[in-house]
Amino acid sequence: MGFEPVKILYALISLFLIFNVGMLISGITRKIGARVGRRHGIRFYQPYIDLVKNYALRSNVSHGVMFYLGPVFRLTGGIGVYLFIPVIYGSEYFSNFSFAGDMVLVLYFIFFGTLGMALGAGEGGHPYSAIGIGRGLAQVTAAEIPLVIAFLGVAIQYQSLSVTEIVAAQQGGMMQWTMVTNPLITLVGLIAFLGTMSRSPFDVVMAPQEIPIGPPTEFHSTFLGVLQTNRAIFPMAKTVLFVNLFFGGAANWGVLVLKVFIVYMTSVVVGVVFPRFRVDQSIRWFYKYALILGIIALFVTSLIIR
Amino acid sequence: MMKALIERLEQKFRISEVVRQRNDELFMTAAKEEAVSLVTYLKEYEGFTHLVLLTAVDWLEAGRFQLTYLLNNNAVKADAGIRVYLDRERPEMESIHHLWKQAATYQRELKEMFGIGFPGSPRVDEPFILEGWRDIPPYRRDFDTKKYSEKTYFPRPGRKTYDPEEYMKKQLYPEE
Amino acid sequence: MTKKDLDKRKVTGPDGEKFEVDPLRDYFCQERPRVHDPARRIWEGFLNWARSESLWILGYGTGCGAIEMRPLMTPRFTPNKHRIQWRPTPWQSNVPSSAAICPSRPQARGPGSYEQMQGPKYVVALGSCTINGGMYWDSYNTINRLDKYLPVDVYITGCMPRPESLLAGFEKLKTLIREGRGEGQNLYAKHFDEYKANQKKIIRDWDMPDYNW
Helix, strand or coil: CCCCCHHHHHHHHHHHHHHHHHHHHHHHHHHHHHHHCCCCCCCCCHHHHHHHHHHHCCCCCCCCHHHHHHHHHHHHHHHHHHHCCCCCCCCCCCCCCCCCCHHHHHHHHHHHHHHHHHHHHHHHCCHHHHHHHHHHHHHHHHHHHHHHHHHHHHHHHHCCCCHHHHHHHCCCCHHHCHHHHCHHHHHHHHHHHHHHCCCCCCCCCCCCCCCCCCHHHHCCHHHHHHHHHHHHHHHHHHHHHHHHHHCCCCCCHHHHHHHHHHHHHHHHHHHHHCCCCCHHHHHHHHHHHHHHHHHHHHHHHHHHHC | CHHHHHHHHHHHCCEEEEECCCCCEEEEEECCCCHHHHHHHHHHCCCCCEEEEEEEEEECCCCEEEEEEEEEECCCCEEEEEEEEEECCCCECCCCCCCCCCHHHHHHHHHHHCCCECCCCCCCCCCCCCCCCCCCCCCCCCCCHHHHHHHHCCCCCCCCCCCHHHHHHHHHCCCC | CCHHHHCCEEEECCCCCEEEECHHHHCCCCCCCCCCCCCCHHHHHHHHHHHHHCEEEEEECCCHHHHHHHHHCCCCCCHHHHCEEECCCHHHCCEEEECCCCEHHHHHHHHHHHHHCCCCCCCEEECCHHHHCHHHCCCCCECCCHHHCCCCCEEECCCCCCHHHHHHHHHHHHHHHHCCCCCHHHHHHHCHHHHHHHHHHHCCCCCCCCCCC
């Protein structure tokens, strides 16, 4: 498959669309959360105004080169994940830059942003950032293992490392989805998904009560704006990836937004119901339950494939 | 119970001005030299193991400071207060931080706010609340806090003070 | 942190090498605050609208009046409806709302938090004590006028002000911002020496860097 420059344009359009979806979903989620708590809540388009305001602040202070690069790396991680997964199945406009081995590359990109953020926040030198980074890296690493296992399981099941092919194999009704054909691996995947979404019970990294806001403690104005942009794109990219791998992908934007919203809301609902884990608890939990469940799921998958 | 305690104390120490308003409360004045041994005795033998507070009063006219040690006996729910008078010109007292660690903090505060010295008390010369205080200690009664405030904190002109009683009378019953 | 931590000193590294540390130069910025000119007319109007609709607040509560900021956060007064959100760090907020009674020691640290904030920032002073000292006007330990130390945009009177009056104060601040009158940051930068001298007058043993960012 040759490289077509026009694909860049389509990728940018799709990036813009998913950015807006992310902004609206995060606003609506906060609105719903507030209404559940009988508060008035923000307006659903408040994230846009916050973003404009943060980009429009007149001054900013840097602590060095890595401090600049931290948010940039974070955003690169988010966009990178998004750019290499096919968004709409069967659409030549919105398949982005997916290729035969994109699943492996996406795994790298998911971790990339966290590492960049760690370097950037570390340069700030604030103790709260350092605590946040320590907790964040430990927890993300713990959650990464079930994530890789889930990806491996899916790859074994469909004998492919290409997200497009995996989506293609799930077409033809709900009974073909990985969710139905291999519920165990889906469960492991969803657990890992919860771990990477930085929502309760796995939000000790950002814990606003104990370590004000975690790694981004010192990031302000434009830096914070970049991080906010990423906060809209990155979860959406991950959710799209999960929709592709486990829930049959989507053939048009309507179905995609619906599925993304439902999958995203699982993490929100879990977050509302369960209190926060401490970082040692969450790591132990991932290693004790998610890892063992994942290994069982892997065995089951390989047996079925035989 | 308190009566027996007073008798025991009077045998051992020179205490005066014993006030017993309630049966679970006792105030007495001790000589400066004996105060620490009296506090130690109360703590070790009479069960007054809890230091409630250590504070000071400035008797400007009499030219002396009064230190008050307030102790509590949790077993019988009784309080004992020990007053000690210090010379206002050279206020200095023995430290009791060896009996209660937290007394060092009280003594640090007293040193800063009243200028009462406690030689040997840990960190007693470090500033406690005030930073870089150059004036006389602010809790002494000859310190003019209003003058200091006007000199330091930019008073906003146009401030009026009313006598509350007169003011409310005028507000509520204007015709009288 | 004490004053001693800001002195130059020799430090031995983990490999045994010795190097000199000058905290004031190494850890803190030495740049003075600058005056930032507002943007062009319509664009600035739009930005000011965005700023007024998204007030991120750092509750700098140093006294009793801060107790009234907590009910303001509750569902009954719905600060979110008034576009007010609380932020945990000074770097990310725009409005330090200084609480009523101003004991001199924390109030001298207030400017530190103020200086760490970025961009157009607005000071809301709660309570009578920030205006003329209130009932503590003759105390040796409370400042009388907050505007000698920070450029105050909105004063809210009351001892203490009820959450309703706080909301009214924030609404007033929003109209000020929309009219383009929320230029406290530039005021602070322009009269920086004056403000700094007043702040140093309170804390004689100045144990902070002069510029906190």
